Amino acid sequence: MFQEIRDIIERGEKFLITAHIDPDGDATGSTFSLYWVLDSLGKQPCIYLRDPVPYMYEFLPKPPRVAHGEIPEDRYDAVFALDCGNLFRVGNGYEKLKDMGPVINIDHHTTNEPFGIVNIIDANASSVAEILYGLYKTMQVTMTYDMAINIYTAIFTDTGSFRYSNTNSQAFLICEEMTRCGVAPSYVAQMVHENHPKERFLLLGLVLATLETLKNDTIAMAMVTQEMFRRTNTSKEHTEGFVESVREIRGVDVAILLREITGSLYKISMRSKGNTDVAGICNLFGGGGHRNAAGCTIDGTIGEVKDRLKEAFKIE
Ligand SMILES: [Mn+2]
Numbered sequence: 001m002f003q004e005i006r007d008i009i010e011r012g013e014k015f016l017i018t019a020h021i022d023p024d025g026d027a028t029g030s031t032f033s034l035y036w037v038l039d040s041l042g043k044q045p046c047i048y049l050r051d052p053v054p055y056m057y058e059f060l061p062k063p064p065r066v067a068h069g070e071i072p073e074d075r076y077d078a079v080f081a082l083d084c085g086n087l088f089r090v091g092n093g094y095e096k097l098k099d100m101g102p103v104i105n106i107d108h109h110t111t112n113e114p115f116g117i118v119n120i121i122d123a124n125a126s127s128v129a130e131i132l133y134g135l136y137k138t139m140q141v142t143m144t145y146d147m148a149i150n151i152y153t154a155i156f157t158d159t160g161s162f163r164y165s166n167t168n169s170q171a172f173l174i175c176e177e178m179t180r181c182g183v184a185p186s187y188v189a190q191m192v193h194e195n196h197p198k199e200r201f202l203l204l205g206l207v208l209a210t211l212e213t214l215k216n217d218t219i220a221m222a223m224v225t226q227e228m229f230r231r232t233n234t235s236k237e238h239t240e241g242f243v244e245s246v247r248e249i250r251g252v253d254v255a256i257l258l259r260e261i262t263g264s265l266y267k268i269s270m271r272s273k274g275n276t277d278v279a280g281i282c283n284l285f286g287g288g289g290h291r292n293a294a295g296c297t298i299d300g301t302i303g304e305v306k307d308r309l310k311e312a313f314k315i316e
Contacts, residue, residue, distance in 0.1 A: 002135045004118050005104060009038065009139070012077025016100065018048045019082040019128075020089040022236070025157025025192070027083045028057045030128040033150035034080060035063040037141050048072055050091035054237040059191040060153060061146040076101035081116065083128045085109035085288050106131055110279055111288030123290075126171040129154030133174050148181035153188050160244065161189065165292055196238075203232040207242055213252070214315050220246045221256040221309075223302070236267075243269045254278060254313070258305060261297070266305045269295045281312050 009015075017034050019027035031047050038045040047066040071093045079101045081087060087094050087103070097103055105116030108125040125131045129151045136143070152175050159167040179185060203224070210223045224239055232238075239259060247255035253274045259267040268285070270278035272292045279294040285308075287296020298305045 001120060002138045005120070005135060006139055008078045008102065008104065008118070009041070009043070013044055014074070014076050015043060015045045015078050015080065016048060016072070016074075016076040017045055017080045017082065018090050018097070020084050021050045021091040023049050023051060023053060023057075024240075025057060026127045026129060026154040028053050028060060029150040029152075029154030029157070030082045030132055032060055032063060033129060033147045033154070034082070034132060035065075036061070036144065036147045036150070037136055037139070039063070040141065040144065046072060048090075054240060055197075056192050056195060056240065057153070060150055071096055074100060079103045081105050083107060085111045086113050087115045109288060110290060111283060124168070126166045126168055127155050127158035129158070130170055130174060143177075143181050145182045148178040149183045149188070152178035152183045153192065156188055157192060161193070166290070199232050199234045200238040203228055203234045203238050204242060204245070206232065207239070207257075208245075211246065214310070215313065217251050218253045219256065219313060219315075220249050220252045220254070221258065221306075222246050223258040223260070225260045243271050247271045247273060256309065258302070260302070264301060265297060265299055266302070267295065267297050268305075268309070284312055
């Protein structure tokens with residue numbers, strides 16, 4: 001399965017590594033770990049993430065060549081697209097990537113389209129980092145601390161700190177090995193979960209005040225507006241983890257966070273605890289993701305957006 005990628009890496013020299021917009025722990029940790037692996041092999045990797053790395057992942061050993069904003073147009077021996085169910089998840093200008101080099105698609109979303117020359121899609125993997133670890137093993141890479149903490153953090157965050165249904169035995173086995181490479185779980189947990197600025201909690205207070213429940217309290221919905229960001233001097237990166245907080249409510253099966261982008265466009269994040277396939281629901285609106293964690297955007301006023309969501313969940 002990894003042979004083709006190993007050949008491409010061995011033959012090539014310049015590589016672009018990219019992942020989805022609004023990078024999460026897996027997108028960040030996976031791209032960073034692959035950079036350090038290629039660097040250790042004497043290659044010339046470069047990372048492109050459209051958006052800046054969120055503050056909670058700033059502790060990760062960051063490679064020197066990470067570009068944000070515009071795609072660094074050049075010729076590469078391969079373009080690695082990580083954690084992207086669809087190539088457009090890379091952001092504006094994604095069409096150019098296919099002309100910049102052969103695209104290697106490594107992903108674990110159930111809604112992945114095989115857009116690459118090589119496609120390694122494992123929906124049972126907890127994270128892209130788990131798939132990459134398998135690749136590194138077959139390449140006999142000497143695991144350094146910089147690689148290990150990026151891999152550990154990617155798995156730790158994509159499994160919701162080992163709480164979600166994608167938490168598998170492989171996730172623990174890999175993370176155990178990473179601790180033997182020097183990763184301290186308490187340090188990672190503190191950096192990810194206990195290192196938020198005060199403003200984030202002022203924002204969370206406003207968001208939780210909008211909480212409403214539907215379908216006999218099995219669906220919980222909260223909202224964040226541009227006005228709330230202004231009042232608390234925050235931005236969308238401070239909302240990371242909010243939808244998970246809503247999911248913590250007893251009896252709630254589906255948690256929904258509506259984030260106002262403009263007065264007529266909303267970003268929807270959904271999390272489910274049980275059997276509800278939120279990727280399927282988000283797919284109705286052109287989005288996607290995983291069974292228990294997915295997202296989409298919906299056009300319309302807040303009233304229209306809520307109506308369309310209620311319709312999707314068959315609520316009168
Ligand atoms: Mn992921």
